[in-house]
Amino acid sequence: xxxxxxxxxxxxxxxxxxxxxxxxxxxxxxxxxxxxxxxxxxxxxxxxxxxxxxxxxxxxxxxxxxxxxxxxxxxxxxxxxxxxxxxxxxxxxxxxxxxxxxxxxxxxxxxxxxxxxxxxxxxxxxxxxxxxxxxxxxxxxxxxxxxxxxxxxxxxxxxxxxxxxxxxxxxxxxxxxxxxxxxxxxxxxxxxxxxxxxxxxxxxxxxxxxxxxxxxxxxxxxxxxxxxxxxxxxxxxxxxxxxxxxxxxxxxxxxxxxxxxxxxxxxxxxxxxxxxxxxxxxxxxxxxxxxxxxxxxxxxxxxxxxxxxxxxxxxxxxxxxxxxxx
Amino acid sequence: xxxxxxxxxxxxxxxxxxxxxxxxxxxxxxxxxxxxxxxxxxxxxxxxxxxxxxxxxxxxxxxxxxxxxxxxxxxxxxxxxxxxxxxxxxxxxxxxxxxxxxxxxxxxxxxxxxxxxxxxxxxxxxxxxxxxxxxxxxxxxxxxxxxxxxxxxxxxxxxxxxxxxxxxxxxxxxxxxxxxxxxxxxxxxxxxxxxxxxxxxxxxxxxxxxxxxxxxxxxxxxxxxxxxxxxxxxxxxxxxxxxxxxxxxxxxxxxxxxxxxxxxxxxxxxxxxxxxxxxxxxxxxxxxxxxxxxxxxxxxxxxxxxxxxxxxxxxxxxxxxxxxxxxxxxx
Ligand SMILES: Nc1ncnc2c1ncn2[C@@H]1O[C@H](COP(=O)(O)OP(=O)(O)OP(=O)(O)O)[C@@H](O)[C@H]1O
Ligand SMILES: Nc1ncnc2c1ncn2[C@@H]1O[C@H](COP(=O)(O)OP(=O)(O)OP(=O)(O)O)[C@@H](O)[C@H]1O
Ligand code: SF4
Ligand code: SF4
Ligand SMILES: [Mg+2]
Ligand SMILES: [Mg+2]
Numbered sequence: 001x002x003x004x005x006x007x008x009x010x011x012x013x014x015x016x017x018x019x020x021x022x023x024x025x026x027x028x029x030x031x032x033x034x035x036x037x038x039x040x041x042x043x044x045x046x047x048x049x050x051x052x053x054x055x056x057x058x059x060x061x062x063x064x065x066x067x068x069x070x071x072x073x074x075x076x077x078x079x080x081x082x083x084x085x086x087x088x089x090x091x092x093x094x095x096x097x098x099x100x101x102x103x104x105x106x107x108x109x110x111x112x113x114x115x116x117x118x119x120x121x122x123x124x125x126x127x128x129x130x131x132x133x134x135x136x137x138x139x140x141x142x143x144x145x146x147x148x149x150x151x152x153x154x155x156x157x158x159x160x161x162x163x164x165x166x167x168x169x170x171x172x173x174x175x176x177x178x179x180x181x182x183x184x185x186x187x188x189x190x191x192x193x194x195x196x197x198x199x200x201x202x203x204x205x206x207x208x209x210x211x212x213x214x215x216x217x218x219x220x221x222x223x224x225x226x227x228x229x230x231x232x233x234x235x236x237x238x239x240x241x242x243x244x245x246x247x248x249x250x251x252x253x254x255x256x257x258x259x260x261x262x263x264x265x266x267x268x269x270x271x272x273x274x275x276x277x278x279x280x281x282x283x284x285x286x287x288x289x290x291x292x293x294x295x296x297x298x299x300x301x302x303x304x305x306x307x308x309x310x311x312x313x314x315x316x317x318x319x320x321x322x323x324x325x326x
Numbered sequence: 327x328x329x330x331x332x333x334x335x336x337x338x339x340x341x342x343x344x345x346x347x348x349x350x351x352x353x354x355x356x357x358x359x360x361x362x363x364x365x366x367x368x369x370x371x372x373x374x375x376x377x378x379x380x381x382x383x384x385x386x387x388x389x390x391x392x393x394x395x396x397x398x399x400x401x402x403x404x405x406x407x408x409x410x411x412x413x414x415x416x417x418x419x420x421x422x423x424x425x426x427x428x429x430x431x432x433x434x435x436x437x438x439x440x441x442x443x444x445x446x447x448x449x450x451x452x453x454x455x456x457x458x459x460x461x462x463x464x465x466x467x468x469x470x471x472x473x474x475x476x477x478x479x480x481x482x483x484x485x486x487x488x489x490x491x492x493x494x495x496x497x498x499x500x501x502x503x504x505x506x507x508x509x510x511x512x513x514x515x516x517x518x519x520x521x522x523x524x525x526x527x528x529x530x531x532x533x534x535x536x537x538x539x540x541x542x543x544x545x546x547x548x549x550x551x552x553x554x555x556x557x558x559x560x561x562x563x564x565x566x567x568x569x570x571x572x573x574x575x576x577x578x579x580x581x582x583x584x585x586x587x588x589x590x591x592x593x594x595x596x597x598x599x600x601x602x603x604x605x606x607x608x609x610x611x612x613x614x615x616x617x618x619x620x621x622x623x624x625x626x627x628x629x630x631x632x633x634x635x636x637x638x639x640x641x642x643x644x645x646x647x648x649x650x651x652x653x654x655x656x657x
Contacts, residue, residue: 015491017491041523042523043523043525043526044493044494044495044496044521044522044523044526045492045493045495045496049493049494098494098521099437099494101440141608141612142612143612143613143614144614144616144617147363147614147616147617148614148616155342155365156388157387157388157392158387158392158436158437158517159387159388159550160387160388162387163387181494181521184517184520184521184550185387185436185517185520185550186387186550187384187385187386187387187550187591188550188552188591188594188595188596189386189590189591189594189608190386190387190608190612191550191594191596192594192605192606192607192608193605193606193607193608195603195605196604196605196606196607197607199604199605214495214520214521214522214523214524214527215551215596216524216598217553217595217596217597217598217600218596220596220597220598220599220600220601220603221596221597221600221601221602221603221605222603222605240601241601244598244601254525255523255524255525256524256598258524258525258527258528259524259553259598260524260528260531260551260553260554260556260557261553261597261598262598263557265556265557265576265577266557268532268535269527269528269531269532269557270528271525271528271529271532272525272528272529275476275479275481276479276481276526278481278483278484280483
C-alpha cells in the first residue's frame with residue numbers, strides 16, 4: 001500500500017449557475033500521508049468545503065468535477081460508480097461536515113442513526129453496534145451516553161451535535177478523515193479532548209487527516225503541513241513552521257496578521273483591505289491583486305505555484321522572503 | 327445606583343422537559359421506571375448589562391449559553407425569573423412596546439445553516455424586516471440592502487442568490503446583515519464570527535466596534551474563541567452547566583482567573599506559537615446536564631475538589647471589587 005493516503009492533483013470543481021460558471025475549486029493540488037495531518041485554511045468562500053465534498057464524491061449539480069485527479073491510496077476515485085463510492089464513504093473515508101445536520105437525520109433518534117452507521121459497513125449484532133456507539137460518544141466527551149443515545153438531534157446543543165457527528169466519523173477508524181470546521185462549536189477543553197482523540201487515531205491506526213479550519217492556532221498545534229486557499233486556488237503550502245513563521249504570500253501574511261492574539265486589546269484588528277472578489281467575475285491574473293500592497297503590472301498574469309525552499313510553495317511574483325515580524 | 331441597566335436578568339432559569347416517547351410510555355404502563363427527563367439549561371442566572379457595554383459569555387458546549395441568549399432576545403420565555411429591558415419586566419409589556427423591545431434586541435444565530443429560510447433570496451432575508459418596520463421604503467430598499475451587505479463584507483451582486491449557494495462564512499454574514507439591518511440597540515452574538523476566516527472575522531469585529539462607538543450598541547457576545555472575547559469584551563461571564571461560575575472585567579480575568587474551570591479553559595487555549603502540541607483529554611468525568619452532579623457542578627473535573635464540594639453548591643459572590651466567583655476555595 002502506498003504511504004500516501006491522499007493526493008489531489010489539479011482538481012477543478014465548477015458550478016454551472018444561471019449567472020455563469022463559478023469556479024469554486026480551480027486547480028487545487030494537495031497531498032497527505034498516512035498518520036499525517038494537513039491543515040487547510042483560507043478565505044471564507046475560497047473552496048475548502050467544496051474540495052472536501054469533491055474528495056467525498058458529494059458534489060451535487062449544478063456542480064461538477066471538471067478536471068484533475070483524486071488519488072486515494074494510489075487509485076483515482078473521480079467518477080467511481082456510486083455504489084463503490086458509498087462503500088468507501090463512511091468506512092474508509094469519512095467527513096465531518098461544517099454543518100453537523102448533514103450527518104444527522106433530524107427525525108431519527110441518535111441510537112437509530114449510529115447503529116445503522118455501524119451496521120452499514122460491519123456485520124455485527126444490534127447490541128454490539130449499540131455498545132460501539134455509546135463507546136464512541138464517550139470518547140468525544142458526551143456525558144451520559146446511554147441516555148443521550150435516546151435523544152433526537154434538536155435536543156442537543158450545537159456543540160453536542162457536532163460531537164455526535166465526530167463520533168460517527170470515528171466509528172469505523174477510517175484511513176482518511178476530512179474534518180470541516182469540526183471544533184469551532186466546542187469550548188477549548190472539549191476541543192482538546194477531541195484533538196487528543198484524533199491524534200491517537202492518527203498515531204495508532206495511521207488515519208490521515210485533512211483538517212479544514214479558520215483557527216490558525218489549532219492548525220499550529222495539530223498539523224504537519226498547511227495549505228492556504230484563496231479564490232479557488234492554493235496560494236501557499238508547506239510545513240507548518242515554514243508557513244506560519246515565514247509566510248511568503250501576501251494573503252497568508254494578512255491572514256496571520258488578523259489573529260486577535262497578535263493585536264492589542266481594544267484597538268481595531270489588522271484587516272486585509274478590500275473585499276473578496278466574486279468568483280463569477282474573476283479578473284485575469286492573481287486573484288489577490290485588488291487587495292495586495294505589492295501588486296503591479298507583473299501580477300496581471302496568474303503566477304504559478306513555485307517552490308521557495310524545501311517543500312514550501314507559493315503563488316506570487318513578489319514573494320515575502322523575510323521572517324514575519326512577531 | 328444610577329440609571330437602570332439596559333438589560334437585567336433576575337434569577338432566570340430555563341428548563342426543557344423531554345417527555346417519554348411512545349415506547350417509553352408503553353414501558354411505563356407496563357411498570358418500567360421511565361421518567362420525564364428535565365434539562366436545566368439555565369439555572370438561576372442573574373446578570374446586568376449596561377448600555378454600550380460588551381459582555382463576553384463563555385462556557386462549555388451545552389452549558390446553556392445559546393439558551394440564555396435566546397431568553398435575552400425574547401425567543402424563549404424563562405421558566406422562572408424575570409428579564410428586565412430598560413428596567414421593565416418584558417413579560418408585562420403590551421403589544422407595541424413588546425414589538426419594539428423585540429426589534430431592539432436582535433440575535434445573530436450560531437447556526438447559519440438552520441437560521442436562514444432556504445426559499446428566500448438574500449435580498450429578501452435582509453430587506454424584509456427593515457421594510458416591514460419602515461426603516462426603508464420600497465424605492466430605497468435595494469440600496470439599503472446593498473449598503474448593509476457591503477458593511478459585512480458581502481458583494482451586493484450576490485443579492486439575488488439563495489442561502490445554499492453560499493459558503494458557511496458567507497451565510498454567517500447574511501445572518502449578521504439581517505440582524506444589523508433593523509438597527510438594533512442590543513445584539514446577542516451567538517458564535518457570530520466562528521465560521522469566518524480570521525481576516526473577515528477582523529473586518530466584522532471591527533464593524534461591531536465601530537457600531538458601538540457610533541450608535542452606542544450593546545452586545546452579549548457568546549464565543550468559544552477566548553482570543554476574540556479578550557479582544558472585544560469589557561467584562562466576561564463564565565458559565566458551567568447552566569450556572570454562572572465567574573464574572574470579571576476582561577483584563578483581570580485573563581490575568582488571574584478565580585475559578586478552577588476558568589483556569590482550565592485558559593490553559594487549554596491553543597497558541598499560534600505552540601507547534602506539535604500533545605492535546606490533553608479532559609480529566610475526570612464530564613458531567614451531564616440531564617443529571618448534574620450534586621454540590622459544585624464542576625467537582626468531577628476539579629483538581630481542588632474537597633468533601634464539601636460534593637455536597638454544597640457554592641454561591642456566586644464577590645471575591646474582589648467588580649469580580650464574582652462561585653467556588654468554595656474563596657471562602
Ligand atoms: N451549490 C452551490 N451553488 C453555487 N455556488 C456554490 C455552491 N456551493 C458553494 N458555492 C460557492 O463556491 C465557493 C466555495 O465554497 P466553499 O463552501 O467551498 O467555501 P469555503 O472555503 O468552505 O468557505 P467557508 O470557510 O466560508 O466555509 C463559494 O464562493 C460559494 O459561494
Ligand atoms: N429545545 C430543546 N429541547 C431540549 N433540550 C434542549 C433544547 N435546547 C437546548 N437543550 C439542552 O439545553 C442545554 C443547553 O443548550 P444550549 O444550546 O443553550 O448550550 P450552549 O451553551 O449554547 O452550547 P454550545 O456551545 O454547544 O452551543 C443542552 O443540554 C441542550 O441539550
Ligand atoms: S502575485 Fe502580485 S498581487 Fe498576487 S499576491 Fe503576489 S504581489 Fe500580490
Ligand atoms: S467549589 Fe470545589 S469543586 Fe467547585 S470549583 Fe471550587 S474547589 Fe472545585
Ligand atoms: Mg466551508
Ligand atoms: Mg450554543
